[in-house]
Amino acid sequence: MQENVTSFREHRELGDVAWLRDHDRGLALAAEMGKPVLLLFQEVPGCSTCVRFGQDVLTHPLMVELISDRFVPVAIFNNHPGTDAEILRRYDEPSWNNPVVRFLGPDGAELLPKLADRYDALGLHEKITAVLEMLGDDVPGYFRLLGRDLLVEYGLSKCVTYTTPCFWSGETSLAQHPAVITTDAGWIDGEEVVQVYFDPREVSRSDLDSYAHAELFSPTDAVGFELDGEPQYYLRKNVARHLPLTPAQRTRINLAVPYRDWLACLLSPQQSAWLADAELQRSSGDDTYRQDIRQSWPALVAELGSIRKEN
Template identity: 85%
Template sequence: MQKNEISYREHRELGEVAWLRDHDRGLALAGEQGKPVLLLFQEVPGCSTCVRFGQDVLTHPLMVELIADRFVPVAVFNNHSGVDAKVLRRYDEPSWNNPVVRFLGPDGAELLPKLADRYDGLGLHEKITAVLEMLGDDVPGYFRLLERDLLIEYGLSKRVTYTTPCFWSGETSLAQHPAVITTDAGWVDGEEVVQVHVDPHEVSRPDLDAYARAEGFNPTESGGFELDREPQFYLRKSPARHLPLTPAQRTRINLAVPYRGRLADLLSPQQSAWLVDPKLQQSSRDDTYRHDIRQSWPALMAQLGLIGKEK
């Protein structure tokens, strides 16, 4: 196998992660760097399931950054002969199979049961979080927020709308409830409202409504929500508006700014580095924070590149 990173952009099945292709070299690097190995068995070229795993799961910028920072990623092609086939036999993995992810210590020992028969971002997120917690490593705030974004992405959140006397303060008030994932200021029939996505496993609708009423807001079932031109008002007044952000991040940052919270607790290392780059403002739009991070991240990367990391 190669001992360097592969040209992963040539293979849609591999997403945006820069994978090593040498299994033994990966274990050696894990020992040198004190990191676990994230070992992907993948068809290349692969079926539609394999391509979706690469494009839906392994392209999210925050997932890619976490894997690069905390793991040594190694890819084995399960439909190739030669050295790849030998690694398959070592782990008793079938050939021509859907994606399988294993998590190894530097000695090759499996840290947790493998991820198999599940091909969504939440599944991989849960396993990565479990590995970090098992090793006593911290789980970064931005990665915990990503789990909440994925709840929305996979249709597992609930959306509720509340009328508010002022939707800008309404956003920060509702964002303080631990079950609230995102807030957006807008209008329904000419009335100021805040629309929220919540984790339904963390709060019941009656309890959330009671919290909102205590803050002076009322639930509304009227449709026709129209986003205001200045959602996340406090975030819009900060330099963070130039960053690629997820919906959960921008909601938490909009709360952190007026309360002087630490933005570093909500941003990835790359986002934090971009935030202090003097070229950020001229390289990014004022409303970059509102755009899909899967598009805005590579656009800013093309302008500023990786900061403080090897290219």
């Protein structure tokens, strides 16, 4: 047995996930709960690559929540003796190595090839999505939206700006295209415009322009975009404005509100719990939805607490 049952925020290399430190206990818990295991082999203390993986990949609130909710997370230190070294040998993993993530079924069988030699959030997101789909489990809407946010973050999306008669309605019209990731209402030289980021794997620029033309919008190459004072107008009129949100989430919620669609499918369990909390408006600012979720999330945890229970 490991001396430490869990490791939570004790090491920068492990991010904000609460990791079990006992491999066999993790497998037993997975079998009991019917969950897969996310098994991290990590150097602790580690090199800059290991620290970046912990701080850039394993601290995003929605990544952390999905791992905590759908997996039993277990961390093995690949530069420690004793039990860690024994597990390392069991999986034929080298010591003093960069981060490696394996995905095990509740019975301990490996589900997919391991994630190795890739240390970005998008790579982990793709693997986790593949595991959930393989198990026939649903991939939560908030996690799919995170994948779209990561396309923007890693420069894999495309940006285009459209002039619109009304940028508030323009946002909701353009957001209805399935390839659109984010929309922002703003101005260029006094003209109302909507700035769009979209997934070029799902639609070509010319086809998106055709869609926009059908809505009476026109692409513009003019520069100097300035964000409007009330972006995501419909979201801003809703209590969800007090939530920490990603750009893709706020775009989808801004579309859902005027159409009276269900918001829960776009929110994580923690976000849904906060939305139902009578203290939310008192504890959070009106512009929280526009802030970087990595800063606004821990600030709201400090005010309202977290529903997550560590192992």
